[in-house]
Amino acid sequence: MTDILVYVPNSGKHAAEVLTLARNLGDVAAIAFDDAAEGLAGEYGAAKVYRVEAPEAADYFVDPKATVLVDLARQAAPDFFLLPSTDEGKALAARVAVALDNGLLTDVSGLEADGTVQQDAFAGATVVKSKATKGFTLATVKSGATEPAPAASSPAVESVAATVSEADKRVRITQRVDEPAGDRPSLADARVVVSGGRGVGSADDFALIERVADSLGGAVGASRAATDSGYYPHKFQVGQTGTTVSPQLYVAAGISGAIQHRAGMQTSRVIVAVNKDADAPIFGMADFGVVGDLFQVLPQALEEIEKRK
Ligand SMILES: Cc1cc2nc3c(=O)[nH]c(=O)nc-3n(C[C@H](O)[C@H](O)[C@H](O)COP(=O)(O)OP(=O)(O)OC[C@H]3O[C@@H](n4cnc5c(N)ncnc54)[C@H](O)[C@@H]3O)c2cc1C
Incomplete structure (x- = not known):
């Protein structure tokens, strides 16, 4: 069976899409840093959840999370490692690719079982098919690549305790400003x-x-x-x-x-x-x-x- 690692950042539609796409290819092991992400993994058919306990990671840029992802990728030796194509997802994927000397395919809109991915070029006028020549298929998946389809599962949960190393503390988040949420749904997730x-x-x-x-x-x-x-x-x-x-x-x-x-x-x-x-x-x-x-x-x-x- 194909082993697929999926980084689940939250409980949003984009993450649900990546889980749906992954589930169609094989057994999904989701990486979740919080309850919402863990819950979504179970709603969308993950066979396993790596539940990372790293409260300190939220105080820093992506480096502490990247270290966890690199360790899990080494340990799981997956066929695919998929992340949502967001700013965070791409920053993480790039670090995983460098650390593991692995290929990386970004903004993927489709995936085939042999690792071939589809990417839209020239604003969607041309479809490109590519395949990494080094390592497993590490890819960030574009929003809208598929319709999210729930499929409840009872994933086995493995707890992962992670400490943040000094090397990963280079960029600290000093302030967070919440935008006032309006009454309308968010653009990316709206039906x-x-x-x-x-x-x-x-x-x-x-x-x-x-x-x-x-x-x-x-x-x-x-x-x-x-x-x-x-x-x-x-x-x-x-x-x-x-x-x-x-x-x-x-x-x-x-x-x-x-x-x-x-x-x-x-x-x-x-x-x-x-x-x-x-x-x-x-x-x-x-x-x-x-x-x-x-x-x-x-x-x-x-x-x-x-x-x-
Ligand atoms: C590198 C690059 C990136 C870009 N990225 C984006 C992007 O992310 N998103 C994006 O949208 N564009 C992007 N653009 C710009 C894009 O090329 C177009 O210029 C832009 O989408 C045009 O917007 P528009 O259709 O609103 O305006 P227009 O092309 O000016 O069209 C206005 C339309 O409104 C119609 N109209 C006028 N009045 C009325 C009326 N009263 N009732 C009904 N119809 C009316 C007209 O017939 C016309 O068809 C990008 C361009 C470049 C070069």
Whole structure:
């Protein structure tokens, strides 16, 4: 049986996706640093959980965690070691690759049993298949690579006690600032995302995008043109240089559908586009398209949604 190590950072959708993908390849041993991550591993079919007790690790950058991951990878000698493609996941994977002199494949969107991975290049226009030539398949997996599918298991839990060495204390975290959580779901995890583009025309008019998102219980996204124009904060940008989303429903209003935008939303289950230009490229990928002025179309859509609630 194929042995797969998975680093589970939290109980979010991205981590659930990586566990689902891994479970389809073989026996999963999850590495969890807290209860939430341990719980998720059991919900998504892990056969084993390495439960790391290293409270001090949270006070430092990724180095203490990387040391634990390197030790576990040495000990488990897996066929695959998968991490979510987040800033933390990539920082950890890079350290594991260097420490073990192992190959590393980042931003993977698919995996095959023989270790071949799929990566999207040129903003998704080209699919590249690669395989590491050195060591096991160490890869970071992009958000949206698969739909998370729960499969409850009762994993065997192995407790791992880790102390933080002086060498791993080079970068200490001195302050954490919690962003006030709004009422909307987070962009990366939302089942519905309603995004506005340059066609929205102003920051004030983004209120209409927010109203549609709220009526559907979704998150608000924006194109880069919209964030660069100051219509909406940069952290809500969807695309190649923003967040990658993969919701059940993606609504693009006043967005032309540039390749860099598509790169961040093309795996959405159902795509609805509203654009006044019938030739806008977004219609080439939309499941449903409305050619029209978003200021006429969206209020009518809102009315219908409210009627059906
Ligand atoms: C390296 C690089 C990285 C990039 N990364 C990203 C990224 O991560 N995300 C991203 O989004 N972009 C990214 N871009 C920018 C990208 O190339 C496009 O410029 C951008 O996506 C365009 O945004 P837009 O569709 O909102 O604007 P536009 O292309 O200007 O399109 C606006 C659309 O709104 C329509 N419209 C106007 N008024 C209305 C109305 N009243 N009702 C209905 N429709 C209307 C127009 O017909 C048009 O189709 C990147 C570019 C580069 C070079």
